Amino acid sequence: MRKLPSDQPHCRLTRQIHCLPVQMRGVEQMAGPEIANLDDRIRQVIGVAVDACGLGLVQKVTGLPLGFSNVNFRVETDQGTFLARLCRTQPDDRIRDEAHFLESIRASGFPASYPIARTDGTPITFHDDQRVMIYEFIEGEEPAVTPDSARQVGEAIGLLSTLEVPAGYSSSSLSDIDEAKQFLITKAKQLKKYPELFSQLQQETAEIESFLQIKLPRGFVHADAFPDNTIFRDGKLVALIDFEDSCEDALLFDVGMTILGFGYQDEHPESEQIRALLEGYQSRRPLSDLELDMLPTMVRRCAHGLTLWHLQRFIEDPTARQQHRISELQHRIQRLHAKDAEVIRSVTGR
Incomplete structure (x- = not known):
């Protein structure tokens, strides 16, 4: 991650996140990929x-x-x-x-x-x-994040959005706003030790709650289309995997989450990748003007939901890996209020 001047808001938030492990002993050190233990x-x-x-x-x-x-x-x-x-x-x-x-x-x-x-x-x-x-078991590999891989994954989630939700299916979004509010209440004692972070989470939750009043087309979403949940072989997408977070939600949610996974390079949005992703998606399901207008906020909603998910697990079991992910997401949310949102709007023309 690129270093930022210490007087920027992200750095103050990041310092607070980095302080979390000081209060919680036994945090593992950052290392390479950990392999599942077989006993x-x-x-x-x-x-x-x-x-x-x-x-x-x-x-x-x-x-x-x-x-x-x-x-x-x-x-x-x-x-x-x-x-x-x-x-x-x-x-x-x-x-x-x-x-x-x-x-x-x-x-x-x-x-x-x-x-x-x-x-x-x-x-x-x-x-x-x-x-x-x-x-x-699907043979293949995690792809490099490029305009081509972004386009292919965008088309896949666009196709997914056109498939019917079967009768009896009932899973709702893990980024539930009521659960987010409850988390901030029940974990307030721990979070108040980091007042700036806590205040930012409260403000963001209130803004996302207001955004969710807007009626957008709904259907089935994968909700976690990141590179490590895709399998490519010979440069072609052969499988979207790990549907455990899937749910019924605004279809735009999948676009926002996939932008977080395939629309960034080195923590900065890349217009060419976002454009390719949207072209792939819209080859299967065109986005409405309202959806295009709401896209930057939806990306922020996705980043906010991921932050709370990782923060909850960090409080339960602090690890350096979770700490690093929370820091990345907080950085991204800050930028999605300004520069990152501008990049997305430059692509959509909204």
């Missing part, structure tokens, strides 16, 4: 899940790089290669909704890693206090 207990849990899906005998299990929530493993059996996900964050109903939606769009050919049901037709294996989902 005998987890190996047994995965074996039970694979057997429940009728996928043959396990031959090899390999831990994959850790994200911010779930734990994933590559599983090779005598019938093929699969992905085992230990579900550590979302409640059972939300996991079932994810499987329900993906099953409903399987015939569409949408590029995704689809879950593999157990032989009894249910998606989740419960064993030894663990919850396991088994998915198709």
